[in-house]
Structure formats: C-alpha cells, structure tokens
Amino acid sequence: MTRIESVDVHDVRFPTAAAGDGSDAINRGDYSATYVELRTDTTHTGAGFTFTNGRGNEITCAAVRALAHHVTGRTLAELNADPVGFHRSLTADPQLRWLGPEKGVIAMATGALVNAVWDLRAKEAGVPLWRLLAEMPTAELVACVDFHHIGDALTPAEATEILDKGQAGMAERLAELARDGFPSYTTSVGWLGYPDDKVRGLARAAYAQGWRAMKMKVGGDLDDDVRRATLIRAEIGPDALLMMDANQVWDVEEAITAMGRLAALDPYWIEEPTHADDVLGHARINRAVAGLTGGRCRVATGEVAANRVIFKQLLQAEAIGVMQVDACRVAGVNEVLAELLMAAKFGVPVCPHAGGVGLCELVQHLAVFDYLRVGTSLDGRMVEYVDHLHEHFEDPVRTSGGRYLLPDRPGYSATMRTASIAEFSFPDGPAWR
Amino acid sequence: MTRIESVDVHDVRFPTAAAGDGSDAINRGDYSATYVELRTDTTHTGAGFTFTNGRGNEITCAAVRALAHHVTGRTLAELNADPVGFHRSLTADPQLRWLGPEKGVIAMATGALVNAVWDLRAKEAGVPLWRLLAEMPTAELVACVDFHHIGDALTPAEATEILDKGQAGMAERLAELARDGFPSYTTSVGWLGYPDDKVRGLARAAYAQGWRAMKMKVGGDLDDDVRRATLIRAEIGPDALLMMDANQVWDVEEAITAMGRLAALDPYWIEEPTHADDVLGHARINRAVAGLTGGRCRVATGEVAANRVIFKQLLQAEAIGVMQVDACRVAGVNEVLAELLMAAKFGVPVCPHAGGVGLCELVQHLAVFDYLRVGTSLDGRMVEYVDHLHEHFEDPVRTSGGRYLLPDRPGYSATMRTASIAEFSFPDGPAWR
Numbered sequence: 122m123t124r125i126e127s128v129d130v131h132d133v134r135f136p137t138a139a140a141g142d143g144s145d146a147i148n149r150g151d152y153s154a155t156y157v158e159l160r161t162d163t164t165h166t167g168a169g170f171t172f173t174n175g176r177g178n179e180i181t182c183a184a185v186r187a188l189a190h191h192v193t194g195r196t197l198a199e200l201n202a203d204p205v206g207f208h209r210s211l212t213a214d215p216q217l218r219w220l221g222p223e224k225g226v227i228a229m230a231t232g233a234l235v236n237a238v239w240d241l242r243a244k245e246a247g248v249p250l251w252r253l254l255a256e257m258p259t260a261e262l263v264a265c266v267d268f269h270h271i272g273d274a275l276t277p278a279e280a281t282e283i284l285d286k287g288q289a290g291m292a293e294r295l296a297e298l299a300r301d302g303f304p305s306y307t308t309s310v311g312w313l314g315y316p317d318d319k320v321r322g323l324a325r326a327a328y329a330q331g332w333r334a335m336k337m338k339v340g341g342d343l344d345d346d347v348r349r350a351t352l353i354r355a356e357i358g359p360d361a362l363l364m365m366d367a368n369q370v371w372d373v374e375e376a377i378t379a380m381g382r383l384a385a386l387d388p389y390w391i392e393e394p395t396h397a398d399d400v401l402g403h404a405r406i407n408r409a410v411a412g413l414t415g416g417r418c419r420v421a422t423g424e425v426a427a428n429r430v431i432f433k434q435l436l437q438a439e440a441i442g443v444m445q446v447d448a449c450r451v452a453g454v455n456e457v458l459a460e461l462l463m464a465a466k467f468g469v470p471v472c473p474h475a476g477g478v479g480l481c482e483l484v485q486h487l488a489v490f491d492y493l494r495v496g497t498s499l500d501g502r503m504v505e506y507v508d509h510l511h512e513h514f515e516d517p518v519r520t521s522g523g524r525y526l527l528p529d530r531p532g533y534s535a536t537m538r539t540a541s542i543a544e545f546s547f548p549d550g551p552a553w554r
Numbered sequence: 555m556t557r558i559e560s561v562d563v564h565d566v567r568f569p570t571a572a573a574g575d576g577s578d579a580i581n582r583g584d585y586s587a588t589y590v591e592l593r594t595d596t597t598h599t600g601a602g603f604t605f606t607n608g609r610g611n612e613i614t615c616a617a618v619r620a621l622a623h624h625v626t627g628r629t630l631a632e633l634n635a636d637p638v639g640f641h642r643s644l645t646a647d648p649q650l651r652w653l654g655p656e657k658g659v660i661a662m663a664t665g666a667l668v669n670a671v672w673d674l675r676a677k678e679a680g681v682p683l684w685r686l687l688a689e690m691p692t693a694e695l696v697a698c699v700d701f702h703h704i705g706d707a708l709t710p711a712e713a714t715e716i717l718d719k720g721q722a723g724m725a726e727r728l729a730e731l732a733r734d735g736f737p738s739y740t741t742s743v744g745w746l747g748y749p750d751d752k753v754r755g756l757a758r759a760a761y762a763q764g765w766r767a768m769k770m771k772v773g774g775d776l777d778d779d780v781r782r783a784t785l786i787r788a789e790i791g792p793d794a795l796l797m798m799d800a801n802q803v804w805d806v807e808e809a810i811t812a813m814g815r816l817a818a819l820d821p822y823w824i825e826e827p828t829h830a831d832d833v834l835g836h837a838r839i840n841r842a843v844a845g846l847t848g849g850r851c852r853v854a855t856g857e858v859a860a861n862r863v864i865f866k867q868l869l870q871a872e873a874i875g876v877m878q879v880d881a882c883r884v885a886g887v888n889e890v891l892a893e894l895l896m897a898a899k900f901g902v903p904v905c906p907h908a909g910g911v912g913l914c915e916l917v918q919h920l921a922v923f924d925y926l927r928v929g930t931s932l933d934g935r936m937v938e939y940v941d942h943l944h945e946h947f948e949d950p951v952r953t954s955g956g957r958y959l960l961p962d963r964p965g966y967s968a969t970m971r972t973a974s975i976a977e978f979s980f981p982d983g984p985a986w987r
C-alpha cells in the first residue's frame with residue numbers, strides 16, 4: 122500500500138537561450154522543468170515534470186505547491202480506485218479552477234503531478250509506462266478518462282470499442298516495435314536562430330544519419346523562410362518529408378498567403394500556422410493548404426492546445442490532419458488518453474510534440490501505447506525528436522537510424538539525474554550562480 | 555513625465571467561502587485580488603488587480619512579479635507612444651508566453667498590470683477612465699488595439715469606422731447616462747449555496763428595490779434548478795428578466811436537455827452552459843435554445859473566455875447572443891477594447907461580467923465607454939451587479955433603482971482602501987491570523 126508522503130518541487134533551468142537552441146518565431150528560452158518528486162513510504166519515488174521556457178518556471182512551481190495537497194497523504198490504491206475523482210480533485214478544484222480553467226499554468230502543474238503519479242504506478246508495477254497502459258484491461262483504461270465536456274465527441278462506449286479492438290494484433294505490433302523502433306523526425310536542423318550554413322550542415326548530417334523527415338521553423342521574413350526551405354530541400358532531396366512550423370506567428374490570412382509560396386517546397390505539414398486557440402482559423406487554413414497542394418500538405422497542431430476541449434473542436438471542425446499531443450501541457454496521462462481516443466475515433470494520426478526538457482522521454486511511451494492499443498497504425502505516425510538535454514535523465518531516449526528504440530525500464534522515463542537537478546536548480550545551483 | 559518606479563503586489567483575500575456567497579455549480583471561493591500598485595515619481599499611484607477565487611492567489615501574484623520588469627522604470631509617455639509594443643512586451647514575452655499563451659494565470663497577471671497603467675493614466679489626466687477613452691481621438695484608440703490574430707474578424711479600418719461613427723450623438727448619450735445611470739442586473743439573489751427561503755426573500759427585496767433583471771445559478775440537480783427558478787419567477791412576475799448561469803457544468807447535450815425544462819421559466823439568457831473553451835458547443839447550444847424558446851433565449855458567455863481569439867470565434871460561429879467581457883481575465887483595457895469593437899462589428903450586445911472583488915468598479919467604465927463610443931445603444935445592455943465587498947474600495951460603485959450611477963472620480967475606480975489591504979492581506983493580515 123504505497124502512500125505518497127510528500128511532494129518535492131524543483132525549479133530546474135538549463136541556460137539554452139544564449140546558443141539559439143529552441144529559438145523560433147515566438148519563443149527564445151532557457152529550457153526548464155518544474156520537476157516534481159513524490160516521496161513515498163516505499164523505495165520508489167514518482168517523478169514528473171512540466172516543461173517551461175525559463176522565466177516563469179517559479180510560477181508553475183507555485184502552482185504545483187498549491188495543488189500538492191490533493192496528492193500528499195494519499196495511497197496509490199486510493200488514486201487508482203477512483204481515477205476520475207482524483208483527476209477532478211486537481212482539474213476542478215473549486216478555488217484553483219478559476220485560474221485556468223484547465224489551461225495554462227494550472228493545467229501544466231496538474232500535468233506534472235499526474236505524470237508523477239503514473240511514473241510511480243509504473244515503477245511499482247515494474248514495467249515501462251507504455252506497457253502498463255497497453256496491457257491494462259479496457260474497463261480500467263476507460264475509467265481513467267474524464268469524459269466531462271467531450272461527451273459530444275467520444276462516449277465511454279466508443280472508447281471501449283476502440284480499446285477492445287486494439288487488443289487484436291498487439292503482440293505482432295509489439296514485436297515489430299521491438300525490432301524496428303518507432304518512427305520519428307528531427308527538429309534540430311532548422312531553428313530560426315541558426316545561420317544558413319549551420320542549417321545546411323545539420324540537414325546534411327541528419328540525412329546521413331538516416332532521418333527521412335525533418336522539421337524547420339518558419340514565420341520569420343517570408344523570403345528568408347523560402348530561402349531556408351529551399352536549401353534544406355536541396356540537401357534532403359524530393360522524397361524526404363519536410364515539415365514547417367510557424368509557432369503561431371501568422372494571422373489566418375497571412376498563413377494562407379505564406380503557404381502559397383512555401384507550397385513549392387512540398388511541405389508535409391504546416392504546424393501552428395496561427396494562434397493556438399483559433400479552431401475556426403485552423404479549419405480555414407487546413408482547407409486552404411489542402412487546396413494549394415492538391416491534398417499533399419495538412420495542418421498540424423497541439424503542443425500549445427490547452428486541453429481536450431480544444432482538441433475535440435480541432436477534430437470536429439476538421440481543422441487538423443495531424444494531432445500533436447504534448448505530455449505536460451494538458452493535465453497529464455489521463456487527459457492524453459482522452460485525446461488519443463478522440464484522434465482514433467476521428468481517424469487523425471497522432472505525432473506527439475517533443476523537445477524541450479525531457480519531452481522526448483515522455484512521449485515515446487504515449488506513441489508506443491497509441492500504436493499498440495489505440496491508433497494501431499504507423500501510417501503518418503512519427504514522434505518528434507530533438508537532440509537536447511537527454512543526458513540529464515536517468516533513462517534517456519535511445520534512437521537509431523531515425524527511430525526511437527523501445528524504452529524498457531520501469532516508469533515513465535521521467536527521472537532526472539540528481540546531479541543535474543543540483544547543478545541547474547534556479548537560482549542557487551552552480552550553473553546559475 | 556511620470557515614471558513608474560516600482561510595482562508592489564498584494565495578496566488580498568476575503569473570507570467569503572464560509573457564507574456561501576459566490577457559490578455556484580463549479581466555484582466556491584474566498585473572493586481575492588492580486589492587487590497591484592504602480593509607485594511613481596509623482597503623487598499618483600496606479601492601481602490594478604485581477605480577481606481570483608482564494609487559494610492560488612499567490613500564483614497570480616508570482617506572475618505579476620515575473621512580468622513587472624516590463625513596467626518598472628518606464629514612463630507613461632513611452633507606454634502611451636507605443637501601446638501595442640508595450641502590450642506585446644507582456645503578452646508575447648519570449649519566455650513567459652509559453653505559460654499561456656495569452657490565457658489563465660499569465661493573462662490575468664497581465665490584466666492587473668495593464669489595468670494599473672490605465673488607472674494611472676486616467677488619474678494623471680484627472681478624469682474617470684470611461685471619459686478618457688470616450689474622448690480619445692479615434693486614431694489613438696485604434697493604436698491601443700493589438701489586431702494580431704483577429705485580423706480576419708476586425709481590421710483597423712473597421713475599428714476606425716466604428717469609433718468615428720461613435721462620436722455622433724455622444725453628448726446626448728452622456729447626458730442620458732448622467733441623468734438615468736446605466737442599466738444593470740443583480741446576481742445576488744440566487745447563489746447555489748443559499749437555501750430557498752433566502753433566495754425567495756432576496757428576489758422579493760431586489761424587485762422592491764427596483765431591479766427588473768435578476769440572475770440565478772443553475773447546474774445543480776435539475777429538479778432543484780427548476781424549483782428555484784419557479785420560486786424566483788413567482789416573486790418577480792412574468793415581465794422581469796430572469797437569467798440563468800450554469801458556470802460551465804454541463805456537457806453540450808446535457809445543456810440542451812436541461813434548457814428543454816428550464817425554458818418553461820422564460821429565461822432571458824443561459825450563461826456558460828458548457829466549457830468556456832467550447833466555441834462549437836456554444837454554437838450548437840445557442841441554436842438549440844433559440845429553437846426551444848422561439849428566439850426568446852440566447853447563450854451568454856465570456857467571464858472565463860481566455861482572450862480575444864476565443865471571443866472572435868464565439869462571434870464568427872454565432873455562438874453567443876450576449877458577450878460578457880471581464881475586466882481582468884484578459885490582458886486588461888487594451889484587449890477589452892478589441893473585444894468591444896468586435897462585438898460592435900458583429901452586432902452582439904456587451905453585458906460585462908462583474909461581482910467578485912472590485913469587478914463592478916471596473917466594468918462600469920467599460921460599459922459606459924462602450925455605450926458612448928462603440929456599441930452606442932442600450933438595447934440589451936446591462937452591467938452585472940453583485941452586492942459584495944464594495945466597501946473596500948475608495949471609489950465604490952453607486953447604484954439607484956437597479957442602475958449604476960456614473961463614476962466621476964479620476965482613474966479606473968480600482969484603488970483599494972489601505973486599511974482593507976492591511977486587514978485582508980494573506981496570510982499575515984489580522985483577518986487571516
């Protein structure tokens with residue numbers, strides 16, 4: 122009977138801004154984590170985090186502290202027995218809900234705590250999170266999903282049907298992943314802060330390493346975007362996939378105009394073409410880019426989608442051709458389950474958002490589970506890969522030839538190395554003094 | 555040349571939860587304010603705040619501190635010379651934006667700071683905020699609006715046309731308001747936490763005081779909602795307006811079902827029938843309630859609408875018949891300007907959200923400005939009124955016969971009494987020790 126005795130919160134920040142890593146049309150940050158440790162009365166510690174962009178990480182830390190009383194003192198058995206009740210204690214707290222609701226700082230803090238509980242649960246079970254989820258009985262999985270406010274898009278009966286179906290052929294799919302790994306793409310080639318020569322060299326190197334899908338940032342000066350896209354396309358040839366990411370910088374009309382020019386470089390998707398909250402705008406852009414490219418290009422979004430209600434509408438409005446769930450932006454594994462199930466129902470592939478601090482470590486579990494039990498196809502599925510900061514995790518991702526290798530250690534791969542926490546704690550760690 | 559020398563932040567909380575004031579289907583809080591004072595090199599202090607629901611007020615305080623460097627050390631002249639630049643320094647901070655973007659905690663903190671700058675500006679001008687705005691040249695007002703991400707719904711040229719037109723007849727409208735006050739409605743009669751006898755007595759008393767529009771909370775047990783609505787309707791007669799507020803508790807289908815029964819009580823609007831982010835859901839409900847009531851009832855929402863992008867979509871999707879802007883939820887006066895202008899373009903009346911701590915004090919300025927210069931009609935316009943906590947403000951609202959009297963003191967009526975700040979500071983004020 123594991124009991125959670127305390128919640129420790131660490132403000133961990135890596136000084137990445139100076140190098141231009143992670144720079145895009147709208148963000149330039151010091152990649153950071155609001156890192157949570159659940160201390161228990163067993164030898165296991167639950168680890169979870171949410172990713173932030175530097176300044177303000179103390180705000181998400183404060184939010185974790187404000188929510189921690191819903192976790193402290195509770196047993197895993199209790200939380201598992203009433204997962205929606207536990208989830209709503211965090212998402213519908215009668216005082217804290219006002220600060221979202223279910224979005225931004227308070228959702229991210231919820232995500233850190235909920236993810237830590239799942240990490241603990243998988244460690245106690247002695248299996249990686251993807252396996253815990255994939256092998257869970259359907260009724261137990263469905264009981265983890267809060268259908269509130271998404272009932273018009275997904276019912277428990279529909280979720281049950283999807284998860285029951287997902288049991289067929291699971292052993293074969295698992296054998297395939299164990300052999301080949303999970304497809305991925307790299308974002309490390311084209312940050313806006315990198316000069317052309319660096320972009321060209323990185324694209325060439327990535328291609329040589331086996332990557333056949335790469336993402337570049339757009340949304341700067343349009344002539345620059347076209348020039349950079351042209352030089353990347355020249356390096357990777359006509360067959361490799363080239364994705365573009367505008368990080369919300371465009372207005373709706375502006376996005377359509379820009380894609381009119383960028384379409385010549387045969388983009389596979391345009392990511393975050395406008396404001397993350399603009400469901401109707403994404404729908405218009407999705408129709409327009411399909412028209413501009415004869416259906417070859419689609420809209421992708423999700424890393425900043427606030428919650429399942431926004432994802433629901435993106436699907437209902439046919440606004441996206443790719444759903445990019447984030448492991449920490451929304452309220453943790455439970456909410457991601459709802460999103461994976463809705464994507465499956467609407468027939469939209471999920472390509473999780475990663476990068477930042479530790480997001481690759483987390484989302485590999487979600488993608489593997491999705492393939493094994495929910496989406497059950499690799500068609501159009503790729504996990505984002507960014508080659509930053511993995512060395513700070515105890516169970517870092519491993520890739521080979523442009524694919525993620527199956528994680529095999531117990532938990533959610535969320536545990537940060539003790540030395541890294543100490544070194545990069547803000548503001549008192551040696552890295553910041 | 556007023557210079558802002560420092561930003562003081564106070565965590566002020568009023569212990570309202572115990573009495574059931576402000577209780578509804580989803581919130582039960584200690585009404586609180588993240589209260590901001592801009593200290594300057596003149597005798598004026600800019601006051602602003604955002605409203606929260608108790609626990610977590612320390613999180614919005616932390617967010618104000620994280621944003622304060624965009625304000626400290628700057629002169630009013632600088633900020634006025636480039637209002638969109640100033641606004642984006644807060645809303646598009648390259649590290650803090652990730653925590654929203656433009657929603658929740660970080661937007662609310664931005665609202666507190668931006669509102670404080672406007673309070674300071676109006677005090678320096680020696681006029682109430684509504685007058686400062688109403689008498690501002692059109693070009694200067696348009697320059698305060700950030701059209702980013704709303705260009706597909708409102709252009710600067712359209713805003714200019716609305717504000718130019720609004721100059722005609724302004725003197726007559728002002729004379730009318732000075733004589734009659736601004737229409738309002740009361741929410742104090744039907745909180746969910748109140749027993750039937752108290753609700754009946756409050757409805758009767760409000761009617762006797764001259765109120766002809768009242769709002770009740772729904773979203774509890776449906777039989778209870780119907781019973782409470784019936785007893786209020788019996789007290790106020792068939793001609794007074796009865797509004798209902800579900801505070802987001804229903805799913806889309808559930809809202810339509812509930813309104814099928816509540817329609818018998820002739821509701822004027824159903825407020826927040828479902829999740830605040832659900833634009834498409836509100837659109838469906840709006841069509842359904844119009845059908846159920848022959849067009850007599852409409853959907854109202856906005857107190858938790860995250861930003862101008864959500865409001866834009868609510869208007870584009872014909873999801874609302876009443877727009878309820880909040881003075882603090884979004885990024886302050888500048889963003890509210892965008893929302894008022896969009897509402898005018900789409901022909902939807904604005905009835906600002908109030909209550910909480912000091913929201914009535916703020917929104918009266920917005921409603922008066924809207925009537926004088928933007929919407930230019932009182933048709934369907936009412937400001938919410940809740941009879942709580944006004945005594946803590948130096949320039950509290952004054953009402954008579956169910957109408958707000960024009961505020962006449964310089965500023966945004968945001969200044970809290972020093973003694974109240976001291977008494978209710980959390981956790982060290984005498985009220986909390």
